[in-house]
Amino acid sequence: MTRKRNDNNSTEFGLWLREQPEIDSSLGYVATNIDYVWQNYKTGEWMLIEEKRYMAEPSYAQMQVFRVVNKAIRDSKYRGFHLIQFESTTPDDGRTFLDRKEISKEQLISFLQFRFNEVKCEGGRCK
Numbered sequence: 001m002t003r004k005r006n007d008n009n010s011t012e013f014g015l016w017l018r019e020q021p022e023i024d025s026s027l028g029y030v031a032t033n034i035d036y037v038w039q040n041y042k043t044g045e046w047m048l049i050e051e052k053r054y055m056a057e058p059s060y061a062q063m064q065v066f067r068v069v070n071k072a073i074r075d076s077k078y079r080g081f082h083l084i085q086f087e088s089t090t091p092d093d094g095r096t097f098l099d100r101k102e103i104s105k106e107q108l109i110s111f112l113q114f115r116f117n118e119v120k121c122e123g124g125r126c127k
Contacts, residue, residue: 014031017031025061030061030064030065032059032061032062032065032066034048034049034050034066034069035049035050035051036048036049036050036051037049038112040113040114043077043114044077045077045079045114046075046077046078046079047078047079047080047081047082047114048066048069048070048080048081048082049081049082049083049084050062050066050081050082050083050084051084051085051086052083052084052085052086053085053086053088053089054086054087054088054089055085055086055087055097056085057085058083066081069081079114079116082098082099082111083097083098083099083100084096084097084098084108085097085100091105091108092105096108098111098119101120103119107119
């Protein structure tokens with residue numbers, strides 16, 4: 001059965017989708033959003049970012065969708081799919097993790113500037 005949202009962040013359409021038995025998750029249908037399509041329009045570089053506060057983890061269904069999307073993208077300017085987790089809500093109120101590796105606020109800024117060598121990112125993943 002399709003899970004009800006446990007927050008107040010859905011749209012009316014999102015709520016409607018969850019109420020339709022013909023497209024219930026038990027039939028295989030899932031939906032997830034991607035938090036950020038991050039781009040430098042001057043260089044054409046871009047990446048996908050999922051943000052999680054309070055060290056939350058993406059759900060299994062989210063990770064499956066993210067893998068499919070990441071694998072399907074063939075653009076040479078695409079710089080990968082990344083998970084940013086905050087101990088609290090921002091880099092200013094707690095620790096920050098990029099692809100499960102703790103980083104500083106300065107390293108996060110470098111990452112967002114596509115300066116991956118400063119945060120040890122290779123092949124679209126940060127280690």
